[in-house]
Amino acid sequence: MNTPQSYVKNATASDAVRDYTMLESPTASYTLRQAAELDDFAKMLRSATREQLQDSQQQDIEKRAAAKARRSVPDLLRELTEDRGMSWIDTAQLVGVSVSAVRKWRKGGDATADSRLGLARLAAMLDLLEELAVADPAQWMEIPLPLPPGYTIRPVDLYKLGGLVGILSIASNRQDPEEVLDETTPGWRDELRSDFEVVTAPDGLPALQRRTPR
């Protein structure tokens, strides 16, 4: 049977204890080592269960998408844009086509099987968000995630970056947005940072201004 240590790949809490000057009391030293090993084991377990959960969620999305893909393309579009309130621009981008292509589909234009599945996947994703108690999933997808100053990233942007499962983790409060972005888009802190922020100008319309250091 595997011991907790055999799972550990990198530096661990128990490694740190080994380098630590032994406490005078052998009992205290033993307890500290045991606690560190347990902490390593808990982290490993958390990581393993998260991976398993993410795999299951990905499979769940795909199953739901396959079921939804049986519906017609105009039906799927009606659900996404009229019932849910997704924008045509975001819908098109998330499926990887142009806005005019999507609008043509509404009138009966041909969509590829991939595009149809893409629409179905998006619709399935919104269903899942609703099940996670997100009251208005299309609205939530457009609201910027709570991130440090300098970043305006919405769930819809994360979806474009392939972070479907990450979106579910954020919606269910299992992971914070920074953690999800670190996993899905490792360079995001440099690549997606902006020196500008959007503010409301005296005429009531949006304006850009250079972000002031805090």
Added chain:
Amino acid sequence: MRSLDAPSTIDELYRDRGAVEITVPLAQGDVFDRIEVPSLGTGPRTVQVVMHPCSLRQGATLRKLITVAPVRKVGGAANEGTWGTKYFNHMLLPGLRDDTVFYVADFREVAPVKSEQLVLNSRIAALSGGGTALLQQRMIFALTRLVVERTQLAVAAAPVLTELELQESWCEIAVEASPSVDPDKALSESITDFHAWLDQDSKAHRRLLQDVSRHAQLRRDTMREARIRYANRKQ
């Protein structure tokens, strides 16, 4: 220095090339053929609308004068590197006519034209939302040498882009529901209807445009209202 951005593909730059549906509202980045620009000399030319979308209209109607940049062919081809290294006073329009020719719009020769000239059947291309942000980024750089991230430009433009999207959805429903009416007339009436609806109840719907977190609700309300309104008219 942060580089000016490039689209990942030409398709990402354009919303439409060739025919553009008449229900698509005239917007920044649209390219028109056969437009007379008196200040640039005689003869028709191809131009790109460069006026900011917030400034193009007064309510439902276009301003009398709209600023455009002349479009011309250039040699060679535009690759990803071209966007960040060359043509800093231009908007790059590769494959504008769904071809392999490289066109640019020149910001140094921006001039006003009468909006009545910009008839929708002369429109040969419309930019995507991302393409419009690229145009704005290049215009800002040409005027000030400042690079503004296109993500933030897109955030700032979200209210007006949503308004245009809602207008298009509304007008599509109206035109489809009136097959026996001249499409131009149905379109013109539906644009007026849409803006009147946005402004009713002390501009209640129009105010929601400024709050991105209300856009999903506004989209649902707009589509529902248009469907009810034009279904009734059809009967």
